[in-house]
Amino acid sequence: MADVSRRCGCRDESGKVYGTTAATRCPQMANPRHGSWGFRFSAGSVPDPQPGAPGKTKRRYVQEWGYKTAKEAKEAREAAGKKYKGQGDRFFDKTTVGEFLTDWMDRQERQGELRPSTARMYRSYLVKDIVPVLGDKRLVKLTRNDVAGFVDSLRDAGRGATTVRRIHATLSSALSSAVKRGMLDFNPASRADLPDAAHDQVKVWGRDDTLRFLEAAHEHRLGDLYEVAIMTGLRRGELCGLRWEDVDLVEGRLSVRRNLVQVGNEVREGQPKTTAGERSVGIPAHVVDLLAKLKDRQDAEREAWAEAYQDSGRVFTYEDGRQLRPGYPSKVLETLVKRLGLPSMRFHDLRHLFASIQLDAGTPMAMVSKLMGHSTIAITADLYSHLMDDAAARAAEAAASWLRPSPAPVVEPVEGL
Known part of the structure; x- marks a missing residue:
């Protein structure tokens, strides 16, 4: 390993940078404060990349200048030597964070590793948030401190806790x-200090508001879709992707096998959100009747539209048989809720309403989790634990009643009987 040395970037009268020998050295180097300290050591030989030089090699060096003292240069040299020894050829990898992230994202999309909507979200985070801040930095030199500073910049910019965590998760992945x-x-990106993203307690309609909504909704062709959503807990994309081949009206069951997502102006069919999302869900008798009548109505529409009918095979469609754009049921729901003056409700909240109904009816949390297609029961418990309070109170009273039943009422004899 070479010793540290001092040099400057001054040029001679011909415009050439002064050398390092006594004959070619800058005259000002006699001043110990002139120039800067640095180091240079050999890192072996590599194939010569120049055209026309097959089989030849060139020596590679690790060097860095700009230190004020020889001591600083020596410390830097030792650190660089240890890092080079640990990383080998990777030490010279000039791939930037931006280049790697772009390649990684392209690879994920090419291999179909992500759902289309997730891929679109990831790329948005990369382009708009991560690359502008960290993109120019060499990947091998990225540190935990760099990532911590990036997270701090997101928080300082007013980004919400959930968004910060999602952006960080994209980078970490x-x-x-x-x-x-x-x-x-x-x-x-591991062990980063992230903001807490506490879940807001789920708030849903009561029985009266739900019935009022469904009565008004059935004036619209999507009324059946909303009732099925409330009775099964299916996601919006799962309902829009449902095919008649997934419906068993005899057994009273729906099979969730696919999910429609809207990516920009394009609607794509994919798998359910999670592996547990592929599931079979029972439907009550009145929903079986609703779907049977819907099938009859769809047959009539097919006949009325004749050759113009576009048979998508979906359960819920536009009048001409086309599959629904997933955003459409949400827009209709928003319009109905505002017209009726009901408490605000997103489409996804109908799924929460299903969970509330099930838990209130005493359905075990594990069963609710399975019906909803959650990947783990912990997710269900995290979302709906507060809805269990009343059910827990009823269970406690039931246990107490079993252990110490109320005494039989004393009937006073009636005079004359």
């Missing part, structure tokens, strides 16, 4: 891939 590929020794 990409960097985990870099570790697996041997481009990094560890994930610099």
Whole structure:
């Protein structure tokens, strides 16, 4: 390993940078404060990249200048030597964070690793948030402190806790891939200090508001869709993707096998959100009747539209048979809720309403989790634990009643009987 040395960037009268030998050295180097300290050491030989030089090699060096003292330069040299020894050729990888993230995202989309809507969200975070801040930095030099500063910048910019966590998760997922590929020794995004994203307690309609909504909704062709949503807990995309082949009116069951998502102006069919999302859901008798009547109505529409009918095979469609755009049921719901003056309700809240009805009826949390297609019961418990308070109180009273039943009422004898 070479010793540290001092040099400057001054040029001679011909415009050439002064050399390092006594004959070519800058005259001002006699001043110990002139120039800066640095180091340079050999890092072996590599194939010569120049055209026309097959089989030849060139020596590679690690060097860095700009230190004020020889001591600083020596400390930097030792640190660089240790890092080079640990990383080997990876030490010279000039791939930037931006280049790696772009390649990673392209690979994810090409291999179909992500749902279309998720891929679109990830790319948006990369382009708008991550790359502008960290993109120019070399991947091998990215540190936990760099990521911490990035997270702080998001919070300072007023981004919500949930959004910050999602952006960080995108970056962390990409960097985990870099570790697996041997481009990094560890994930610099791990152990980041992230803001808490506490769940707001789920608020849903009561029985009277629900019945009022359904009565008004059935004046619209999507009325059946909303009732099925409330009675089954299916997601919006699962309802829009439902086909008649997924419906068993004899057994009273729906099979959730697909999910429609809207990516920009394009509607794509994919798998349910989670592996647990592929499930079979029972439907009550009155919903079976609703769907049977809907099928008859759809047959009549098919006959009325004749050749113009576009048979998508979906359960819920436009009048001409086309599959629904997932955003459409949400817009109709918003319009109906405002017209009726009901408390605000998003489409996804109908899923919460289903959970509330089930838990209030005494359905075990594990069964509710399975019906909703949650990946774990912990997700269900986290969302709806506050809805269990009344059910827990009823269970406690039932247990107390079983252990110490109320005494039989004393009947006073009636005179004359």
